[in-house]
Amino acid sequence: MTVTWEELGWERLAEGVGRCRLPGWDCTAGLVLGPRTALMVDAGSSLAEGARLRTEAQTLAGRRVTHLALTHPHFDHVLGAAAFAGTDLYAAVGTEALLAHGREELRLDAVRNGLPAPEAEEAADALPLPRHLVSGEWTLDLGDGRQALLANVGPGHTAHDLAVLVPGDPEVVFCGDLVEESGDPQAGSDAVPSRWPAALDRLLALGGDRARYVPGHGAVVDAAFVRAQRDALAARFGVS
Numbered sequence: 001m002t003v004t005w006e007e008l009g010w011e012r013l014a015e016g017v018g019r020c021r022l023p024g025w026d027c028t029a030g031l032v033l034g035p036r037t038a039l040m041v042d043a044g045s046s047l048a049e050g051a052r053l054r055t056e057a058q059t060l061a062g063r064r065v066t067h068l069a070l071t072h073p074h075f076d077h078v079l080g081a082a083a084f085a086g087t088d089l090y091a092a093v094g095t096e097a098l099l100a101h102g103r104e105e106l107r108l109d110a111v112r113n114g115l116p117a118p119e120a121e122e123a124a125d126a127l128p129l130p131r132h133l134v135s136g137e138w139t140l141d142l143g144d145g146r147q148a149l150l151a152n153v154g155p156g157h158t159a160h161d162l163a164v165l166v167p168g169d170p171e172v173v174f175c176g177d178l179v180e181e182s183g184d185p186q187a188g189s190d191a192v193p194s195r196w197p198a199a200l201d202r203l204l205a206l207g208g209d210r211a212r213y214v215p216g217h218g219a220v221v222d223a224a225f226v227r228a229q230r231d232a233l234a235a236r237f238g239v240s
Contacts, residue, residue, distance in 0.1 A: 008056050011220070014168045016146065019214055020056070022049060026182050026217045027076045030174045031057050032166050032198075034061045034142030040087070041164050042216075044078035045110065046119045047126065050080020067140060069150055070130065070160045071176025071216065073098050075110040075120070080155070082126035090138070091130035092152045092160040099129055134162060151206055153178070155192035156199030157185065159167040165206050173207040174214045179226055181218025187232060193237035198229035 006010040010020045016033040022044055030041030038061040044050045057065050068084045070091040071077055078099070081089065099106075103124045110120035132138070138150040147167060154161025157177045164174040177186065178199055187193055208215060209223045234240060 003059050005060065008059065008146075009153050009233065010056070010060070013172050013212055013214065013220065014170055014206055016128060017166050017168065017172050018060070018222075019174075020053075022076075025076045028174070028214055028216055028218075029053050030164065031060060032142065032146070032148050032164075033061050034146040035144045036063065037066045037142040037146075038063060039069065039140065039142060039148055039164075040065045040084065042071055042077040042176070043068060043084060045076040045079050045115060045123075047080060047083050047123050048119065048173050049085030050123075053080060054083050069140075069148075069162060069174075070095065070233060071162050071164070071174065072154075073102070073106070073160055074158065074177065075106045075113070075115070078178070079106065079110060079115075079120070079123035079127065081128055082123065085128075088177070089128055089130040090132040090140075090150055090162070092154060092162040093133040093135045094154065095160045095162075096129045099127055102210070103127060118134060147206060149206070151202070151208065153199045153202040153206070155196070156196035157187070158190050159192055159206070161199060163206065165211075169238060171207055171211040172214060173203060173211050175216065175226075177216035178203060179213055179215040179229060181215045181221050183217065185229065187237075193233070194239050196237065197234040197239055198232050200226055204230070
């Protein structure tokens with residue numbers, strides 16, 4: 001029996017492309033289906049959340065998740081990664097060092113934001129390191145003409161921001177937290193405000209005016225929204 005995206009609480013964005021909004025922090029996870037492959041974009045905030053995503057993705061794909069791309073190294077996007085054992089793990093170059101040496105800060109950040117301490121510790125201890133590091137652009141061949149472009153468009157929200165472009169009609173761009181719709185973009189201590197508007201310029205150049213842009217938090221937006229947020233960030237941080 002075929003299960004639809006909607007029946008699992010996912011939003012279908014294009015043929016073989018969808019996303020869900022996770023509870024708690026309203027964090028987005030994306031899924032791109034190939035004929036024999038499945039690419040997950042971000043992993044959730046805990047092992048339990050990652051396991052939920054893995055199970056639902058496998059139900060939709062009819063196969064295991066084969067690829068996982070992390071848009072940036074914040075706890076609500078990466079701490080579920082260990083639930084995807086055996087996948088090819090991708091991230092922006094530099095993420096591997098941060099995850100290797102910053103597990104304690106990830107754990108503390110998760111607990112500060114409300115994740116139970118035992119869950120945060122378990123996920124941080126099990127966190128795998130990405131083996132495939134993207135310094136520019138990396139095209140994933142998902143089979144039978146399906147591709148996904150991984151683009152290191154940062155720094156901006158963090159020093160290691162990765163976007164995922166899925167060609168099609170429409171094109172879909174998973175933005176991570178470079179774009180947020182449910183609130184103002186969050187600029188923490190690891191943000192690079194002076195480079196953030198340029199990162200959004202690169203996003204817009206990748207997707208173009210007709211793409212659907214999927215923020216790390218909130219509803220799917222269009223190019224006009226991204227452009228307006230880019231200008232607001234430039235004004236906020238005093239950069240062009």
